[in-house]
Amino acid sequence: MAQITLIEAVTQALAYEMAHDDSVVVLGEDVGVNGGVFRATQGLQQKFGELRVLDTPLDETTIAGVTVGLAVQGMKPVAEAQFEGFIYPMMEQIACHAARMRNRTRGRLTVPAVWRAPWGGGIHAPEHHSEANEHLFTNIPGLRVVMPSSPARAYGLLLAAIRDPDPVMFFEPKRIYRQYKEEVPDDGEALPLDVCFVLRDGTDVTLVTWGAPVKECLEAADALAEQGISAEVIDVATLTPLDFDTIAESVSKTGRCVIVHEAPKTAGFGAEIAARVAEECLYDLLAPVERVAGYDIHTPLYRLEMKQLPSTSRIVEAARRALAAS
Amino acid sequence: MSIAAKFEIEYLQYLDAEGNQVRDDLPAFTQDLEYMVKLYKLMMSTRVFDAKSIALQRTGKLGTYASCLGHEAAHVGIGSAMKPEDVFAPSYREYGAQLYRGVQPREVYMYWGGDERGNDYQNEPARHDFAWSVPIATQCLHAAGSALAFKIRGEKRVAVCTIGDGGSSKGDFYGAINIAGAQQLPMVAVIVNNQWAISVPRKIQSGAPTLAQKGIAAGLYSIQVDGNDIIAVRKAMEDALERARNGEGGSVIEAVTYRLGDHTTADDARRYRGEDEVKEGWSKEPMKRLRNWLVAKGVWDDAKEEAWKAECDEWMDSEVNAYLETKTQPVTAMFDYTYAEIPADLEKQRELALALEKKAH
DSSP states (O other), X not given: OOEEOHHHHHHHHHHHHHHHOTTEEEEESSOSTTOOTTSTTTTHHHHHOTTTEEEOOSOHHHHHHHHHHHHHTTOEEEEEOSSGGGOGGGHHHIIIIITTHHHHTTTSSOOOOEEEEEEOSOSXXXXXXXXXXXXXXXXXXXXXXXXXXXXXXXXXXXXXXHHSSSOEEEEEXXXXXXXXXXXXXXXXXXXXXXXXXXXXXXXXXXXXXXSTTHHHHHHHHHHHHHTTOOEEEEEOOEEETTOHHHHHHHHHHHSOEXXXXXXXXXXXXXXXXXXXXXXHHGGGOSSOOEEEEXXXXXXXXXXXXXXXXXXXHHHHHHHHHHHHTO | OOOSOOOOOEEEOSBOTTSOBSOSOOOGGGGOHHHHHHHHHHHHHHHXXXXXXXXXXXXXXXXXXXXXXXXXXHHHHHHHHSOTTSEEEOBTTOHHHHHHTTOOHHHHHHHHTTOGGGGSOOSTTGGGSXXXXXXXXXXXXXXXXXXXXXXXXXXXXXXXXXXXXXXXXXXXXXXXXXXXXXXXXXXXXXXXXXXXXXXXXXXXXXXXXXXXXXXXXTTOEEEEEETTXXXXXXXXXXXXXXXXXXXXOOEEEEEEOOOOSOSSTTXXXXXXXXXXXXXXHHHTOHHHHHHHHHHHTTSOOHHHHHHHHHHHHHHHHHHXXXXXXXXXXXXXXXXXTSSSSOOHHHHHHHHHHHHHHHHHO
């Protein structure tokens, strides 16, 4: 079986679902002949035609609103925002219509749509191409915010997102698009949404993260293991609706919680997890909750951008601080 | 000089303000006088409905309400030309078209009366239409997306959206007509130009002499009609829908009318426009001309007018009663339509709200 990268897993999931469900369509800028600027839709237009893999006019608002219209008519559109930094014009259609259509029509009309966006920093891209803004969507009721962190989870979660009856934001960490390959059977098996994945069992400290920093958290767990510290690593995967039970179970076991994310710290989604830990696990905590997050700054241009991202050493230090506190 | 492109915008009117025919080539549907009476009756029931809504608001039985006074020809013209299988994506205020497509007055009252179930239209074909959009012009893209779905599936259906003159300033409108032109989508965008976007007049919205010509830039058929002349509105709609259904592309229709009322019941238009202008608006209102025309044809008279008015009153009274008798939704309804299946986390909040509710009683 072929080994594939995360971006190839995205393509594989799209191709599988388009082949098995005529209502699935892909739309966005450059998704057609060019196969997307990251090649996520490579070969799809040749296979499924110009209407099902539609190059739209260059207008994010149009992409988002047309997606709502398609979905209400029973299609399952997968829209691409070329970069997460260009997603802001889409937000009105997502927040005011996609996410609330079911509620405001009491279930009469629904929006089973997916918005994919390459997400996050670390690829030396220009301004507005390296943002971490998932937390702007996690406060919108009626929406799912999903972020894969491996080829297998990209495949399984994207299938689940397309099949979900409600709108899903699917943020793809572009820094790990081609980081490594793994075997991903093209069997159409979806992974569950709304659950966290425990990537590594541990007993001393829980590292809670999502997206690209999963890599640094696993590295940190290795480094900590060498120091005799056993770290559990949780990939949140679906930020909202949040599976807090998995996090609570782990934190209650380890007594220590380090939350790691790329987005600016203040009011980032880590704040929500920290608050929930305080609400529900306070008496199991052996140390204050740690957050290793982006600073509250604009993503720097590429010479400094790695300084903004949570590094393995910052995560290791935070875990050691938590260990030292008790 | 070489010219890259040239265009003109036709203005369509059949009946002047007094109901005189200004041209002889009336469209075929006008020969069915029974049908023309039906259109007039629906315009009248729309007006009675509107007056009833305002009365409800003024007596504290309805929240903020956006009146459609003066728009009856435009709305009924749009609704009557559409086929059941078509899809309507309206802005708020397009009641005449919506009533034609089966929306019940009680549903409109419910929505403005604070109950989401008002958007759960029970009757076809309204049941597969969009509920009106509150954020301006956003519905235009829903029509474009619907039209794209019809094109992909090879269905002979048309998506129709309405926006105001103010709405035609928004990117969503431009985006919708732009993709409709680029993809030859079966879509018709009707700009119901009532001259006012709350307090901002038409001339501040755009320097273009017509709003219809915005469609030219998108590659769509574009026409301006007298929006108070239902024959003109319906004829332009009929042509636009046929072209769209036959795969010949979309249209922009600018229906020029006048907002005789305030923007909503929360607005006081006297703050920003003069009485003379409103008086002038009343002199061109849409009901009188069609009534005069029907009277001249011998198919309408004062007695019929009175009888129909009484029927409308009776209908609206029963709708009002149905609305007033509607019980408030249980508190759990706030939660139950957020997702197809309630997530575990949200279920806990739902239980909390339910427990608080039980405690309060």
